[in-house]
Amino acid sequence: MDWNLFLSWIPLIIAFFADNFTKRFGKIPVVLILLSVVWLAFFPNAPYMITDLAHLTVDYERDLTWHDVIMLFFYAEVSLFNGLVSLYWIHRSWRRVFNRVTSNTFLLASLPLAGFGVYLGRVRRMNSWDIIHDPRLILKNLLESAVDRTALVFSMEIGVLLGILYLVLWVIVRFRIRYNRKS
Secondary structure (H helix, E strand, O other): OHHHHHHHHHHHHHHHHHHHHHHHHOOOHHHHHHHHHHHHHHOOHHHHHHHHHHHOOOOOOOOHHHHHHHHHHHHHHHHHHHHHHHHHHHHHHHHHHOOHHHHHHHHHHHHHHHHHHHHHHHOOOOOOOHHHHOHHHHHHHHHHHHOOHHHHHHHHHHHHHHHHHHHHHHHHHHHHHHHHHHO
């Protein structure tokens, strides 16, 4: 669990760097595209932790049950929050460098792709570093999973969940920005 939580910070750090880079240096699309590819490779690690909730077993006679529930939920919540904030920062970077249609297309494409990454991790037991470690295995799993109905449904469900949560975050941030301008 600690390793998974650590991995959820990687897309956050990459998105933070991309956001500050585009703020400081402006439109350099090649750099942002490279950062976005690396971000996308690690982004599924953030929502992945919510799938760990499937491991919960409830035994009311056991003292550690509530500890396990609280710790697993806490880890999943922090990890998911890291992912949503990283999505906000990378999306803001895309909006600075690309037009609205392109940046929103990247956003909408990243949601089911993240879901597909979670599927590859949870069901196919793959890791982000397998891209470097064993690219042939990645390619094999991608091709097999691309026609797997479960993979497609799982990817879309995680994508929709991320999309709704991102929309909530975006509305809260936008409301806060507008509210502060009026004050």
